[in-house]
Amino acid sequence: MKDDNLKEPDLISVIVPIYNVKKYLRRCVKGILAQTYKNLEIILIDDGSTDGSAKLCDELFKQDRRVVVFHKENGGISSARNYGVRAANGKYICFVDPDDTVDEDYVETLHDIIVKYKVKLAICSHRVLYAGHKTAVDMGTEESGRIDSKTIIKRLLYADGIDTSLWAKMFTRDILMKHPCPEGREFEDAAITYLCFDSVKYIGINLVAKYTYCVRRMSIAQKPFVKSKMDLITATKEMHDYIIEKYPKLRLGAERRLMYAYLSTLRQIAIAPVTADSVECLPVVWQYIKTHKGAVLRDTNIPERDRKALVSTNFGYGFFRFSLKMYEKFRHVLT
Secondary structure: OOOHHHOOOOOEEEEEEEOOOHHHHHHHHHHHHOOOOOOEEEEEEEEOOOOOHHHHHHHHHHHOOOEEEEEEOOOOHHHHHHHHHHHOOOOEEEEOOOOOEEOOOHHHHHHHHHHHHOOOEEEEEEEEEEOOOOOOEEOOOOOEEEEEHHHHHHHHHOOOOOOOOOOOEEEEHHHHHHOOOOOOOOOHHHHHHHHHHHOOOEEEEEEEEEEEEEEOOOOHHHOOOOHHHHHHHHHHHHHHHHHHHHOHHHHHHHHHHHHHHHHHHHHHHHHOOOOHHHHHHHHHHHHHHHHHHHHHHOOOOOOHHHHHHHHHHHHOHHHHHHHHHHHHHOHHHHO
16 A cells, blocks of 8 residues: 655646846746755746846756746747646646745745645735835735635735735646636736636635745836736726626625726826826726726725725826825835
């Protein structure tokens, strides 16, 4: 009789989509190689990099037998992630973005959740590190448990410890094969995470921060607004419609989540330099907020930050833009 204790640990694939991130890539992969969970397949997807990242990927491949490298034409992060999922041999998959870092027990923590709660999808928390800061903002609550997917979706709608990012989560491969990232669009996380949640009955959580999301010095204030940023609204409208049809009692949460997408897009328009795209998109975004904010404000469950942002729009776009710029300027004092 075979001793279960001698069974080889589950193979876990860690997918890293890469495009022109040579400056951060070695640090990122070093953190994955140092994981306490050793049975890994580290899949580096070079998405047509032109800055030397491709060569660095090949160097990292030579340093550890667990590293696998694929080079492909540039197709965007969705294309790279989908490529990685198709190539993965692991029973479970997790993601790491190349400019972020992970704790040494990132993979082990997620796998432990899956084993402990006998689930196919696990969630941990993260921290946010702003460029130039020494201390990260910890988003974790240390809550743990096995929660039904509908409750997780409701919490996602209200940003109650659950977000749309694909990182800081672990999935069985079949979930991601069933729900690939939409290619040719931005905000691919928002387009599929809720579908992944809804594809299982229960989800395991351990909301300790094991992933560090690094916000680069190049902020959106230095980047022109482009129309593709409206993809967040598109993805969230799809989420909104799906949830209202399947879970009518979550309508208020779906409305709140959609309003958040409009507010987030408005923020990007307000901070970034004016472009033809921002001039075209601003009236669309502003009109939706103006028309729908009353109903959302009546929802007592919305996060306080949403409430303050919506109230600030009562004084016009100029005031909203000015107050937002002041917040961004002094963010280091507030975080």
